[in-house]
Amino acid sequence: MRDVLLILVPLVAAFALLPFVYSNHLLLFNFIIFIVLAQGVNVIYGFTGYLPFGYVGFFGAGAYGFSLMVLHLQAPPLLAIVVGAAAALALALVLTPLFRLSGAYFSIANLAASLAVLQVVANPNLENYTRGPYGISLSGIFNPPLAYATAVAILAMTLFAVIFLRNSKFGLALQAIREDAISASMAGINVVRERVIAWLLSALIAGLAGSVFAWYASVFYPETVFSGEFTIFAIVFALFGGTATLVGPILGVIILYGIYNAVGISTPQYFQLIYGALIIGLVLFLPNGLVSLLRRWGIDVP
Amino acid sequence: MLTYTLLAGLLFGLYFTLIGLGLNLVFGVMRIVNLAHGDFLMLGAFLAFWLFSLFAINPIPTIPIAFLVFLLLGFPLYYLLVPRLLRAKDPEMLSFILFFGLSQVIQALATILWGTSERSIPGGQLGRAIAAILSFVTGRTIENGPIEILGQSFPAAWVASGIASGIGVLLVYWYLYRTKLGYLTRAVMVSRDEAVASGIDVDRISAIAFGFGLGLAAVAGVFAPFLLGSITPAMGAEVTITSFAVIVIGSLGNPLGTLLGGLVYGISYMFMQSYYSSWANLLPYLLLIAVLLLRPNGLLGRQARRA
Amino acid sequence: MSPETPSLLQVTGLVKRFGGFRALDGLRFHLNAGEILGLVGPNGSGKTTCINVISGLYAPDGGEIRLGGQSIGGLPSHRLVHAGINRTFQIPKPFLTMTVLQNVEVSVAYGGHGQEGLDPHYFLKLLDLESHAKQPAAELNSAQQKLLDLARALATKPRVLLVDELAAGLNPAELEKIAAKLKELARSGMAILVVEHLMGFIDQVTDRVVVMNAGKEIFEGVLADAIRNPRVVEVFLGQDDAA
Numbered sequence: 001m002r003d004v005l006l007i008l009v010p011l012v013a014a015f016a017l018l019p020f021v022y023s024n025h026l027l028l029f030n031f032i033i034f035i036v037l038a039q040g041v042n043v044i045y046g047f048t049g050y051l052p053f054g055y056v057g058f059f060g061a062g063a064y065g066f067s068l069m070v071l072h073l074q075a076p077p078l079l080a081i082v083v084g085a086a087a088a089l090a091l092a093l094v095l096t097p098l099f100r101l102s103g104a105y106f107s108i109a110n111l112a113a114s115l116a117v118l119q120v121v122a123n124p125n126l127e128n129y130t131r132g133p134y135g136i137s138l139s140g141i142f143n144p145p146l147a148y149a150t151a152v153a154i155l156a157m158t159l160f161a162v163i164f165l166r167n168s169k170f171g172l173a174l175q176a177i178r179e180d181a182i183s184a185s186m187a188g189i190n191v192v193r194e195r196v197i198a199w200l201l202s203a204l205i206a207g208l209a210g211s212v213f214a215w216y217a218s219v220f221y222p223e224t225v226f227s228g229e230f231t232i233f234a235i236v237f238a239l240f241g242g243t244a245t246l247v248g249p250i251l252g253v254i255i256l257y258g259i260y261n262a263v264g265i266s267t268p269q270y271f272q273l274i275y276g277a278l279i280i281g282l283v284l285f286l287p288n289g290l291v292s293l294l295r296r297w298g299i300d301v302p
Numbered sequence: 303m304l305t306y307t308l309l310a311g312l313l314f315g316l317y318f319t320l321i322g323l324g325l326n327l328v329f330g331v332m333r334i335v336n337l338a339h340g341d342f343l344m345l346g347a348f349l350a351f352w353l354f355s356l357f358a359i360n361p362i363p364t365i366p367i368a369f370l371v372f373l374l375l376g377f378p379l380y381y382l383l384v385p386r387l388l389r390a391k392d393p394e395m396l397s398f399i400l401f402f403g404l405s406q407v408i409q410a411l412a413t414i415l416w417g418t419s420e421r422s423i424p425g426g427q428l429g430r431a432i433a434a435i436l437s438f439v440t441g442r443t444i445e446n447g448p449i450e451i452l453g454q455s456f457p458a459a460w461v462a463s464g465i466a467s468g469i470g471v472l473l474v475y476w477y478l479y480r481t482k483l484g485y486l487t488r489a490v491m492v493s494r495d496e497a498v499a500s501g502i503d504v505d506r507i508s509a510i511a512f513g514f515g516l517g518l519a520a521v522a523g524v525f526a527p528f529l530l531g532s533i534t535p536a537m538g539a540e541v542t543i544t545s546f547a548v549i550v551i552g553s554l555g556n557p558l559g560t561l562l563g564g565l566v567y568g569i570s571y572m573f574m575q576s577y578y579s580s581w582a583n584l585l586p587y588l589l590l591i592a593v594l595l596l597r598p599n600g601l602l603g604r605q606a607r608r609a
Numbered sequence: 610m611s612p613e614t615p616s617l618l619q620v621t622g623l624v625k626r627f628g629g630f631r632a633l634d635g636l637r638f639h640l641n642a643g644e645i646l647g648l649v650g651p652n653g654s655g656k657t658t659c660i661n662v663i664s665g666l667y668a669p670d671g672g673e674i675r676l677g678g679q680s681i682g683g684l685p686s687h688r689l690v691h692a693g694i695n696r697t698f699q700i701p702k703p704f705l706t707m708t709v710l711q712n713v714e715v716s717v718a719y720g721g722h723g724q725e726g727l728d729p730h731y732f733l734k735l736l737d738l739e740s741h742a743k744q745p746a747a748e749l750n751s752a753q754q755k756l757l758d759l760a761r762a763l764a765t766k767p768r769v770l771l772v773d774e775l776a777a778g779l780n781p782a783e784l785e786k787i788a789a790k791l792k793e794l795a796r797s798g799m800a801i802l803v804v805e806h807l808m809g810f811i812d813q814v815t816d817r818v819v820v821m822n823a824g825k826e827i828f829e830g831v832l833a834d835a836i837r838n839p840r841v842v843e844v845f846l847g848q849d850d851a852a
Contacts, residue, residue, distance in 0.1 A: 051395065097595055104335045104398045108546050109594050115543070116587035125580055169718045172707075176715045179704035182666065185686035186695060188719035188765050192685075228539070232402075239399065273410035279403025283396050284386055 003166070003246055003302045008159045011035075011250065016152050025148060027261060029216055032151045033209050034257050036158045037234035038241070038249035040205035045235070046243030047165055047174040048198050050099070053107035054114030056230040058088040058203040062210025063225035064121055067136040068129070077141050081150065081211040088207020091117065092200050099195055114226065122222035135221035138214070147216040154208045161201060162246050166302065174198055175244070233257070236275050239282060242289025246302045251290055306454045307576045308569065313456065313464035315568025317522070317529050320467035321541065322548035322560045323474055324518030329549070330491045330556070331511040332384060334397030338405035340541030342372060342516050345408065346523020347533040348416065354423050361423060362431040364524050365466065372520035376513025384512065385505060405538060412535035420532035428528055429458030459528030466525065467564075470518060474557045477514075487511055547590040615678055617642045617800045618663075618694075618769050623682075624671030625655075625662050625824075632658040634824035635672065640769065645791060645801045647811040647832065650821035651844060656804040657699060659821070660771045663802075664696045665689040676769065691721030693768035697775055701754035703746035703761075709733065710742040712757055713764050720765030732760040735790070752779050756787075769800045776810040788814045808832075820844070 015032055019025050037059065045051050065087025069080035091113075098109045124132045165171035173194050176184040185191050210225060217224075233256075241252030256278075260271050286293060291301050325339045346368045353359040353367070383400065390396050432449075448455040478484040490497045490507050498504050527533050530541070544567075552563025567589065574582035616639035625633040632655045640646050648656050662669050665686035674682040676692055684692070704712050713729040720727075733739040736756040741749060746757060755775055762770060772791070776784055784807075791814050795801055805811050811818060812832050820828035820835055822844045828835050835841050 049392075049395070051398065098591075101594055103392070103395045105550075105594055107395075107398060108335075108543075108550075109591050112543065112547075112587035112590045116584055116591070119581075119584045119587065123580060172711060172715055173719060175707060176704050179706060180702045182686075183698075183702040183704060183761070184715070186664065186690060186765075187716040187761060188687050188690040188721050189715070190685070190687045232406075235399075269410045269413035272406050273414070276403045276406025276408075276410055279406065280383070280400055283400040283403065284383070287390065287396065 003163045004160070007246055007250075007302065008156065008163065011159065012152060012156045015155060016149075019145075019148065025144065029148055029151060031253065031257060032148075032155050033213055034233060034237060034253045035250055036151075036155055036205060036209045037230060038237040038253050039158045039162050040202045040209070041234045041238045042162060042243050042245075042249045043165065043205065044198055044202035045238065046245070046248075047171060047178065048195055049178040050195075050199075051107045051235065052110050052202065053231060053235075054110035054112070055202075055206060055234060056226055056228060057110070057114030057117050058091060058206035059210035059213070059230050060114070060117065060121070060222070060226040061087040061091045062207035063214035063220070064130065064136075064210075065207070066211035066214045067138055070138050070141055071131075071136070074140075077143070077147070077215050078150070081208065081215070084211030084214070085204055085207040088203045088210065089200055092203030096196050096199065099192070099199070111231075114231070118222055118226035121226070130222075133222060135224075136214070136219065138218045141215065142218045144216060147212055151209075151212045151216065154205075154212055157208075158205050159246070161205070166244075166246060170194070170197075233260075236279060239289055240278060242291030245289075245291045248289050248291040248301075255290075303576065305452055307572045309451055309454055310456065310460070311569030311572035312565065313460045313568070314529065314572060315565035316464040316467035316471075317460075317525060317564070318544065318548050318568050318571075319561045319564025320463070320470050320518065320522045320525075322545045322552070322564055323470060323557060324515035324522075325542075325545045326549040326552075326557065326560045327474065327511050327518070328515035331487060332388065332397075332508050333394055333494070334384065334387065335394060335401060336515065337398055337401040337542060338408055338538070339515070339519055339545055340538030340543075341405045341408040341412075342519040342538075343523040343526060343541050344412065344533065344535060344538040346372065346520030347526040347537075348412065348421075348523075348535075349520065350524040351421050351423055351527065351533065354427065360431045361428050361524050361528075362435070362462075365521055368520040368524050369517040373513040373517040376516040377509050379516070380509040380512040381505070384508065405542070409535050409538060416535060418534060418536070420534050421527075422532040423527040425457060425459050425528055428462050428525075432458045432462045457528070459525070463525035463529055466521070470521060471557060471561050474514070474518070478557060483507065483510065543590070544586055547586040547593075550590055551593045615675075616640055617677060618802075619675040620659075620663070620672070621675075622672035623659070623662065623669055623674065625658055625667055626670045631824050633662065633669075633672075636821070636825055638819045638826055638829065640800045640802055642768070642800050643795055643798050644817065645795045645803060645815045647815035647818035648802055648804045648821060649806075649808070649811060649818055649835075654821040654844075655824040656821055657773055658824075660696055660773050660802070660804060663689075663769075664694060664771055687719070690765050690767075693766070694771070695762035695765050695767035695769075696771035697755065697758040697762055697773055699774040699777075701751065701758040703749070703754050703757050705747040706745055708743055709738055709746055709749065709757060712746050713760050716761045716764035722766050727764065727766070729764065732764045735763070736760045737786075752783060755779070759787075763794075767799065769802070770794065772801060772803045772805075774804060774806065776805055776807045784810060 015028060018028055022028065041052060041055055062084040066080045066084035069075040069083045095113055098106050101109055121130050122133045126132055165174065173189045176187060176189060177191050177194060181191050213225065214220065237252035237256050238249040240256055241250065242248030256275065259274065263270055294301050321343065325336055328334065328336045349368050350361045350364045353364050354361060387393050387397055387400060449458050449461045478488055486502050486507050489502060490504055494504060548563040548567050549560050551566050552559030570589065571582065571585055574585045618640040621637050623633050623636040624631065636659060648659065650656055661667050663674055665684055668683045673680055676694065681689060681692060710729055710733065713732050717727045717729050730739060733742055736759060738753065738756055738760060746754065749757060775787060779787060788810065791801055803811065803815060815832065817830065818832045818835055819826050820841050827844065828838050828841050
C-alpha cells in the first residue's frame with residue numbers, strides 16, 4: 001500500500017500532468033512505453049530468472065493484433081487493444097514449451113521465436129493480411145491525446161502488477177522458484193504453473209504496450225515494432241536499475257533513456273558504446289543494479 | 303538443380319561449420335555464451351577489407367594474420383572478463399548478458415570508426431589467389447573464374463571458403479585429440495572442477511581456447527565478404543544467431559557435431575533458397591527452436607540442457 | 610502394527626534407471642505412522658535415489674508407491690507435498706537471498722494447508738532459528754541451513770518425512786537435540802525415514818532399519834540384528850561405519 005502511495009500515484013500523476021507543461025509529448029509517451037516494457041522484463045526476469053531475449057515479439061504481436069483488428073474489422077481502438085493483448089498472450093502460450101530449456105537456451109530460443117514472428121509478419125506473401133514489409137498505416141483512428149491517456153492507464157496497471165508481485169504470496173513463490181526450483185516444489189509450489197503465469201503476465205504487459213504504441217504511432221513498419229532495440233533497451237534499463245524491485249526499472253529508464261535522449265538520438269553509436277560498457281561494468285561489479293548500491297548505502301528502496 | 307543445390311549446401315555448410323566452431327569451443331570449455339561471437343567475425347571481415355583496400359593484401363594471406371591477431375587478443379580479454387564471471391552464481395546466464403554488452407561495445411566502436419556503409423571485397427580477389435595456388439600445386443595454368451565440380455560451376459570464393467573451413471575443422475579436431483594441450487582442454491570440458499583438482503592450469507587452457515574461439519571467428523570473417531555479402535558493423539548479431547543454430551543442431555562442445563550442424567544447416571538453407579526463397583530467412587529460427595525442443599542435446603549430443 | 614493394517618507408506622518393486630544403470634532395482638519396504646525407519650547401505654546403494662523418487666524429483670520406472678493406500682508414484686513434487694510427503698536435502702537448498710522467515714512462510718503458504726493458523730514462527734522456534742528470522746538464509750551456517758531445510762519441510766505438515774543425511778556436520782549437542790526432535794515428531798504420529806551414515810545416530814533414533822545394496826533391500830529389522838546378519842556384513846565389509 002505504501003508503494004502505491006509513494007511510487008505509483010506520484011509517477012502516474014506526473015505522466016498524466018506533464019503534457020500540460022511540456023510540449024514534447026512523443027518523448028513522454030516513449031518514457032511510458034519503456035517503463036512499462038522494463039517492468040514487463042522485470043516480471044519475468046526479476047521474478048523467475050528467465051531472460052526474455054525475444055521480448056519484443058510480444059510488443060510486436062500486440063502492435064499487429066491491434067492494427068489488424070482496426071484494418072480488417074474497423075474495430076474501435078479500445079477493443080483493438082484487448083485483441084492486441086490477446087495476440088501477445090497467444091504467442092506466449094505457444095512459446096510455453098521453451099520453459100523446458102534452461103538459462104541461455106531459453107533466451108536464444110525466445111530470440112529466435114521473435115525473429116521468426118517478424119519474418120512471418122513481414123513476408124511479402126502475406127501482404128493481403130499483414131501488409132507484409134510495406135507496413136501499417138492507421139490514419140483513421142489517429143488520436144494522440146486519447147492514446148497517451150491509455151498509455152498512462154497501462155503504466156498504472158503495470159506498476160500495480162509489480163507492486164502486487166512484490167507483496168503477495170504469488171511473488172514470494174516466484175522468488176522461491178528463481179532461487180531454487182526443486183526446493184520451491186518441495187514447499188508445495190506448482191513450479192510449472194506459476195512460471196507460466198508470470199510469463200503470461202509479462203507478455204500481456206508487452207502486448208498492451210505494443211497495442212497502444214501502434215495506436216499512438218499509427219504508421220509503422222514490421223521492423224519498427226519488432227526491433228530488437230525494444231528488447232535490449234528494456235532489459236538494460238531493468239538490469240541497470242535493479243530487477244525484482246519496483247523502483248529499479250523506473251530509475252533505469254529515467255536515467256538511461258534520459259541519457260539516450262541527450263546524446264543517443266543524434267549519435268546512437270555513442271549511446272550504444274555507453275550502454276554496452278555499462279552492461280559489462282554492471283555484470284562484473286554491480287550484478288544487482290543501482291538499487292543494490294542504494295541499499296548498500298543504507299537507503300531502503302522498494 | 304538438385305546437384306547444384308546439394309553441392310552449394312555442402313560448401314555453405316562447411317562455412318557455417320567454421321562460423322560455429324569457435325563459439326562451440328568457448329562454450330564447451332568455459333560453459334559461457336559468447337554473444338559477441340558474430341562481432342568478432344565482423345572484425346575479422348573488416349580486417350580483411352582494410353588490409354585489401356589499404357595495402358592490397360589478398361584475403362588468403364590475411365587468414366593466418368587474422369587468426370593470430372585475434373588469438374592474441376583473446377588472452378587479455380579472457381583474463382579481464384572470464385575468471386571474474388566464472389566465480390559468479392550463475393555464470394552461464396551472466397555471460398550471456400556480459401558478452402551482449404561486449405557485442406554492443408564492439409559494434410559501437412566499429413560504427414564510430416567505419417560508419418554504417420556497406421563494404422565488400424571484389425569476389426575475383428579470392429578467385430585469383432585460388433587460381434594461383436591451384437596453378438602452383440598442379441603445375442598447369444588455371445584460369446581465374448568459377449570452379450567446376452560435378453558439372454556444376456561455383457564461385458571460386460565458395461570453394462575456397464569450403465576448403466578453408468574443412469581445414470579449420472580438421473585443425474580443431476587435431477588440436478583437441480592429438481595434442482597435449484588439447485587433451486587437457488578436453489579434461490576441462492568434462493569437468494572444470496575435477497580439472498582444477500588434478501592440478502591443470504584451467505585458466506591457461508581456457509584462455510587458449512578463448513583465443514582460438516576468437517581466432518576462428520575472425521578467419522570466418524575473412525570469408526564473410528564473399529559468402530555473406532557486403533559487410534557492416536551491425537552484421538554480427540545475425541551471425542551469432544546463425545552460429546547458435548549451427549552448434550545447437552550439432553551438439554555443444556563437440557567439433558564433429560558442429561560439422562554435422564553446419565552441413566544440415568547449409569544444405570537445408572540452400573534447399574529453402576532454391577525452392578521456397580521467400581521463406582528461407584525463417585529457417586534458422588525454426589530449425590533452432592525445433593532442435594532445442596525436440597532433441598535438446600543436439601543431433602550428436604548427450605549433455606543435458608534441460609531446466 | 611499387525612500385517613493386515615496397511616502401512617502409511619508402502620513401496621513395492623520400485624525401479625529407477627539412469628541409462629543402463631539400475632539405481633533402484635525392485636526396492637520394497639514399508640513405513641508406519643509414528644515410526645522412525647533407518648535406511649542404510651553403502652555409497653551408491655540407492656538410498657538418496659529412493660528419497661528422490663518418493664518425493665517426486667524423479668519419476669519411477671517401475672513399481673509402486675502407496676501413501677495411505679493411494680498410489681502416488683510419478684506425481685509431481687508439489688502434489689506429493691500436498692498429499693503429505695516432504696523431505697530434507699543432503700546438501701541443504703534454502704532460498705538464499707530470502708530471509709529465514711520468508712523461507713518458512715513460502716512453505717506455510719503453499720504447503721496445501723491454507724493459512725489455517727499455521728504460524729511460521731512456531732517452526733523457527735521449534736528448530737532454534739527464531740533469532741535468525743530476519744537474516745537472509747545465505748548468512749546461516751551449514752548446520753543451521755539443514756535445520757532450516759527441516760523447518761521448511763515441517764511447515765507443510767507432512768505425514769511422511771524423508772530425512773537425507775541430516776546428522777553429517779552437526780556437533781554432538783546439536784545431534785542430541787535433533788534426535789530428540791525427530792522422536793518427538795514420530796510420537797505425534799509422523800512417519801519418518803532417515804538416511805544416514807552415522808550409525809550411532811541411526812541406533813539412537815530408529816525403531817527399525819532397512820539395509821540396501823545395489824538398489825534392493827537385503828535386510829529389514831532392528832539394527833542390532835542387522836550387524837549380525839552375514840549378508841549385511843558382507844556388503845559393508847571394509848566400510849568403517851558399519852562397525
